Amino acid sequence: MNDDKQFLAKIEEDIANCMKCGNCMEVCPIYKELQNESAVARGKLALIEAVLTGNAEISQGFEKRMAMCVSCKACAAKCPCGVKADELILRGREAAVKARGLHPIKKAVFSLLKNRVMFDLSLRMAGLFGPLQMKKLPGRFAVVARFPMPGLDRRRVLAPFAATPLRSQVPETIKVANPKMKVAFFTGCTINYVYTDIGQALLNVLQENDVEVTLPPMQHCCGTPVYMSGDTELAKVFARHNIETFERADADYIVAACGSCAEAFKIEYPEIFHDDPAMRERAEKLAAKTFEISEFLVDVVKFRQDNLGEVNATVTMHDPCHMARGIKVTDQPRKILNAIPGVKFVEMKNPDRCCGAGGSFSLANYDISRKINDRKVADIASTHADIVATSCGSCRMHINDGLVQNGKPQDVLHTVQLLDKAYKAGKQS
Amino acid sequence: MQNHLIEAFNQLVGAEHVLTSKEDLRCYSYDATPGFSHMPDVVIAPGTTEEVSKVLALANNEKIPVYPRGSGTNLSAGTVPMQGGIVLLMTRFDKIIEIDAANLVATVEPGVIVADFNNAVAQFGLLYPPDPGTVATATLGGTVSENAGGLRGLKYGVSKHYIMGLEIVLADGRIIQTGGKNVKDVAGYDLTKLFTGSEGTLGVITKVTVKLVPAPEASKAMLAIFSDLDNAGKAISAIIANKIIPATLEIMDNATIRTVEDYAKVGLPIDAEAVLLIEVDGILAVVEKEAAKVIEVLQANHADAIQVAKDPAERDKLWAARRAALPALAKLRPTTFVEDATVPRSKVPDMIRAVKQTAAKYNVTIGTFGHAGDGNLHPTIVCDIRDAAEMERVQQAMDEIFATAISLGGTLSGEHGIGLGKLKYMEDQFGTAGISAMQAIKKALDPNCIMNPGKLVGEC
Numbered sequence: 001m002n003d004d005k006q007f008l009a010k011i012e013e014d015i016a017n018c019m020k021c022g023n024c025m026e027v028c029p030i031y032k033e034l035q036n037e038s039a040v041a042r043g044k045l046a047l048i049e050a051v052l053t054g055n056a057e058i059s060q061g062f063e064k065r066m067a068m069c070v071s072c073k074a075c076a077a078k079c080p081c082g083v084k085a086d087e088l089i090l091r092g093r094e095a096a097v098k099a100r101g102l103h104p105i106k107k108a109v110f111s112l113l114k115n116r117v118m119f120d121l122s123l124r125m126a127g128l129f130g131p132l133q134m135k136k137l138p139g140r141f142a143v144v145a146r147f148p149m150p151g152l153d154r155r156r157v158l159a160p161f162a163a164t165p166l167r168s169q170v171p172e173t174i175k176v177a178n179p180k181m182k183v184a185f186f187t188g189c190t191i192n193y194v195y196t197d198i199g200q201a202l203l204n205v206l207q208e209n210d211v212e213v214t215l216p217p218m219q220h221c222c223g224t225p226v227y228m229s230g231d232t233e234l235a236k237v238f239a240r241h242n243i244e245t246f247e248r249a250d251a252d253y254i255v256a257a258c259g260s261c262a263e264a265f266k267i268e269y270p271e272i273f274h275d276d277p278a279m280r281e282r283a284e285k286l287a288a289k290t291f292e293i294s295e296f297l298v299d300v301v302k303f304r305q306d307n308l309g310e311v312n313a314t315v316t317m318h319d320p321c322h323m324a325r326g327i328k329v330t331d332q333p334r335k336i337l338n339a340i341p342g343v344k345f346v347e348m349k350n351p352d353r354c355c356g357a358g359g360s361f362s363l364a365n366y367d368i369s370r371k372i373n374d375r376k377v378a379d380i381a382s383t384h385a386d387i388v389a390t391s392c393g394s395c396r397m398h399i400n401d402g403l404v405q406n407g408k409p410q411d412v413l414h415t416v417q418l419l420d421k422a423y424k425a426g427k428q429s
Numbered sequence: 430m431q432n433h434l435i436e437a438f439n440q441l442v443g444a445e446h447v448l449t450s451k452e453d454l455r456c457y458s459y460d461a462t463p464g465f466s467h468m469p470d471v472v473i474a475p476g477t478t479e480e481v482s483k484v485l486a487l488a489n490n491e492k493i494p495v496y497p498r499g500s501g502t503n504l505s506a507g508t509v510p511m512q513g514g515i516v517l518l519m520t521r522f523d524k525i526i527e528i529d530a531a532n533l534v535a536t537v538e539p540g541v542i543v544a545d546f547n548n549a550v551a552q553f554g555l556l557y558p559p560d561p562g563t564v565a566t567a568t569l570g571g572t573v574s575e576n577a578g579g580l581r582g583l584k585y586g587v588s589k590h591y592i593m594g595l596e597i598v599l600a601d602g603r604i605i606q607t608g609g610k611n612v613k614d615v616a617g618y619d620l621t622k623l624f625t626g627s628e629g630t631l632g633v634i635t636k637v638t639v640k641l642v643p644a645p646e647a648s649k650a651m652l653a654i655f656s657d658l659d660n661a662g663k664a665i666s667a668i669i670a671n672k673i674i675p676a677t678l679e680i681m682d683n684a685t686i687r688t689v690e691d692y693a694k695v696g697l698p699i700d701a702e703a704v705l706l707i708e709v710d711g712i713l714a715v716v717e718k719e720a721a722k723v724i725e726v727l728q729a730n731h732a733d734a735i736q737v738a739k740d741p742a743e744r745d746k747l748w749a750a751r752r753a754a755l756p757a758l759a760k761l762r763p764t765t766f767v768e769d770a771t772v773p774r775s776k777v778p779d780m781i782r783a784v785k786q787t788a789a790k791y792n793v794t795i796g797t798f799g800h801a802g803d804g805n806l807h808p809t810i811v812c813d814i815r816d817a818a819e820m821e822r823v824q825q826a827m828d829e830i831f832a833t834a835i836s837l838g839g840t841l842s843g844e845h846g847i848g849l850g851k852l853k854y855m856e857d858q859f860g861t862a863g864i865s866a867m868q869a870i871k872k873a874l875d876p877n878c879i880m881n882p883g884k885l886v887g888e889c
Contacts, residue, residue: 026544038452
């Protein structure tokens with residue numbers, strides 16, 4: 001058995017547990033669009049099984065099929081046998097990277113991503129020169145490309161890069177008069193470089209609740225995009241860097257405002273070091289004190305509700321995959337919305353169905369991402385809500401794109417932005 | 430497969446609907462049945478009846494095997510392409526053509542998912558009753574071809590009771606219509622019934638006309654625990670003898686109860702010999718009256734405990750135990766064989782006891798649960814297909830289970846079909862004359878034996 005197969009052999013037992021019932025077909029957003037068995041978990045696991053039994057090679061076709069997954073975890077949640085297909089597909093990607101190397105575009109992007117200083121500089125440049133390439137859409141926090149750019153579908157509505165990243169807009173530590181605790185804010189790339197408004201809202205809300213916040217300046221991308229692409233060794237570099245950075249911050253808690261970023265600290269880092277007991281222990285220590293912001297406000301801070309003003313809007317909610325099935329936080333954001341006077345909350349159909357973004361998946365497969373998202377937009381539209389609340393920058397961007405493409409009026413905001421509005425309204429009244 | 434044939438199929442249905450890469454073929458080499466796998470030469474997904482007709486005509490001329498397939502969720506290896514050839518993927522036939530509330534019928538393409546169809550008719554206050562465990566994934570065409578049943582079989586019957594007409598492409602590509610919207614229709618042989626449950630061995634279904642029923646306005650669920658299996662058996666018979674036909678009348682044996690409790694902690698006593706889940710449905714007043722009667726019967730037959738659902742949340746709780754049966758058993762070991770040996774209702778306790786003895790005799794793990802009301806049990810064997818010695822014992826246990834079912838006046842299959850899994854027992858049930866009568870039908874309609882060859886009636 002060669003090395004690639006030996007690597008996969010570790011998951012042989014897990015693969016054998018798939019009884020091929022096909023229940024994953026019900027919930028797989030990609031299968032729904034493609035109607036091709038290789039798109040669904042059962043097919044992908046059959047391909048891995050074929051490699052293990054020597055009936056197939058880790059071919060380009062194998063790599064392509066493993067890539068065709070938004071990692072929404074719906075299959076794993078549905079599986080009657082408890083098979084975590086999403087993780088096994090990542091192992092399939094990892095095997096493909098080991099056997100065939102990374103895709104050249106990903107290789108280039110990741111080598112930039114690896115270098116924190118260069119990465120920071122590039123995205124600052126994107127913020128400064130973005131308006132030359134991107135045209136702002138009226139009335140929205142959104143832009144479209146002025147001319148064709150490689151790797152980007154021209155129809156696609158994005159959000160502008162911030163002229164100044166969040167962590168340069170605010171001091172490293174934001175003091176409050178009588179701090180009841182100190183938290184370290186893991187901003188994640190989307191909030192630092194694009195949706196700084198979410199980051200600002202989070203800082204305001206924590207200030208309202210007498211929480212001192214520090215934003216460790218050396219923090220870097222969580223590494224999830226790299227991990228999801230199957231480059232586990234590189235993902236470990238990101239994980240180790242962030243673990244060291246946040247250990248130094250020495251805060252009571254770590255908060256993130258994104259399901260995937262929180263999941264990186266809470267679940268991925270301990271897992272990624274499963275065969276390195278010392279690192280694993282350090283990762284677990286941080287994991288235990290990491291919270292997504294809604295979870296933190298409801299379960300830990302017990303956020304102030306006596307000074308909330310009215311926000312008159314009908315709001316619906318999209319549960320990001322990594323909130324719903326990753327860190328399993330769905331009640332807390334609803335509790336926040338329901339606490340805001342004036343908010344009329346309406347549940348949409350299938351709120352936790354994937355919006356189709358899937359991180360870099362939507363860059364490589366925009367057409368499929370768009371189709372998945374069109375279903376989400378239809379579910380949003382039928383609620384007649386004014387605002388869609390969600391807890392992920394990537395979902396926010398992709399849903400906003402869908403709403404524009406489908407000519408729908410709704411705005412997309414992070415749950416914490418609505419809470420921020422309510423605190424502000426409370427001050428005005 | 431030769432390139433010129435692939436090219437010809439590309440011409441017929443469009444190259445994007447013809448799959449030939451090794452990876453895609455691998456993904457159509459299996460269905461939900463353990464132990465059967467074979468690569469097809471090509472996967473073709475036609476979009477119209479005419480395209481199906483042309484593909485079959487060409488396949489028939491060239492004598493290429495054709496395996497019709499929906500979602501591939503069947504448990505009889507019915508869609509595995511054991512001789513290579515063509516997997517004919519019918520999922521593009523995904524339109525509900527008409528819901529005719531005045532005539533209580535609907536016309537549907539075979540690739541529609543059963544649950545999607547039921548959601549559509551629910552808007553008219555109607556119901557399509559067949560509900561196999563895979564309603565959320567299975568295609569209507571697949572359930573018609575396998576004559577699927579489900580949890581409502583006792584009161585509502587199975588697929589064959591609802592199929593009124595079909596559009597079929599015969600093996601040589603000719604297109605025929607059978608039946609229609611008429612409640613009474615005795616013209617000609619009943620080809621609708623013949624093709625329903627024919628497992629893709631006679632032709633390809635391209636359109637289905639089904640009967641619908643008014644959806645029941647109310648239902649009531651009850652759970653009864655028995656420390657004595659015979660009392661559970663007597664209760665089942667007594668409910669029916671009291672002229673109550675529950676929509677659901679399910680049983681779980683002790684092995685299943687233990688496994689479910691261990692996995693889901695739903696509060697079942699692990700020494701109970703049987704649990705019955707009963708649900709009556711219909712008009713509210715009738716439901717209340719029937720539920721009261723069922724409780725009376727359960728008490729008279731010494732149920733150790735009875736729980737009655739007062740609201741939908743409590744109903745969900747009662748159903749949780751039954752819903753957990755298959756997942757809980759499946760999680761015990763890598764491989765799961767869900768069988769569907771069926772016996773007359775009165776023989777259910779005998780069958781459950783016999784399965785238990787078989788499991789002990791061959792040292793295999795079997796949990797039995799299923800549709801006690803219609804005698805359709807699911808002895809579920811969990812094992813590891815990679816362990817040859819264990820599989821030998823599993824095979825012997827299976828042989829004995831099916832022999833027992835037949836000796837009790839039962840049948841090999843209540844709802845999963847024969848396919849390949851149970852082919853070797855067919856002669857035990859039908860005798861040589863019975864099998865050759867079936868083979869004669871197969872040969873008359875498919876002289877080149879291209880349709881799902883080797884399945885249901887064997888080689889011909």
